[in-house]
Amino acid sequence: MYHFIRLWRSLFCTALFSLATACSPGDQQPVKVNLTPTTPIATTPASKPAKPLRIGMGGIITPKEGYRYYQQLQGYLAQQLGQPVQLVDRANYEELNRLLQSGGIDAAFVCAGPYVEGKQQFDMQLIAMPLVNGKSVYHAYIIVHKDSPIQSLSQLKGKSFAFTDPKSNSGTLVPTYMLAQMKTTPERFFSRRIFTYGHDNSIKAVAERHVDGASVDSLIWDYTARKYPHLTANTRVIATSEPYGIPPVVVRPGIDPALKQRLQQALLTVHQNPEGKAILDGMLIDRFVPGDDRNYDSIRTMNRWLAGQADR
Known part of the structure; x- marks a missing residue:
């Protein structure tokens, strides 16, 4: 998907003068040329490029x-x-x-x-x-806008919510599990659900008030908060899941x-x-x-x- 272009330049030398011009005309002798076919030089086939x-x-x-x-x-x-x-x-x-x-x-x-x-x-x-940070685990963060009065997942009932990928652990499976423990499902609990196909997209959706809440990967939220705090400044974590691989x-x-x-x-x-x-x-x-x-x-x-x- 990404191509790197390398430019090569070739230098050409000019043809050499015939050595015969260094001799006087009287010294020149006819040169005998052997036109008998010679055995071709064996060449080694170019090696096959390594498969990416x-x-x-x-x-x-x-x-x-x-x-x-x-x-x-x-x-x-x-x-x-x-x-x-x-x-x-x-x-x-x-x-x-x-x-x-x-x-x-x-x-x-x-x-x-x-x-x-x-x-x-x-x-x-x-x-x-x-x-x-010395650990091989991460969490799901349930986030809302920083100015939202919502303080818990239960208070998101009847609100809009962003999931990431349908197969995502932190972005879909974990919040579904949390709701199941509350004896409900995402379909019954939220008024509107969207899939953003990116944890950073979900953070942005909450920060810009496109949805009321979202479940995101703690690694990506923490990374964004450290490197680009202005992107997470308008969000707030209201719940943290148990650790997962x-x-x-x-x-x-x-x-x-x-x-x-x-x-x-x-x-x-x-x-x-x-x-x-x-x-x-x-x-x-x-x-x-x-x-x-x-x-x-x-x-x-x-x-x-x-x-x-x-x-x-």
């Missing part, structure tokens, strides 16, 4: 504005792996999971909810988790084991490289650590509870 490693951009833990850091990480990984790396952005998490299942992409930054689903459905492979880095089933290991190693050591450390600092990530599937058991528990409620 395709990395999907799903559950990124910075706003879309922070996408430039993932581009920098793309260049870093290409250098470390010795092969091209291609970023693949998709509009929703479901499409990204389909690409991982079909082999359309090789790896991805995914949301925690789609990871749990992909692990169950087609054995999506967890290879790394980011640490943020942080959006991880995964690979598709069937990926070359050697490539999987090299990618994992590049991620786990990126903080040890000055260039890589600068990229992580921009993303507000401490470092990457090996993935632990048990980190996502709380999401599985929530899914089972919701499924049980639906069967009643």
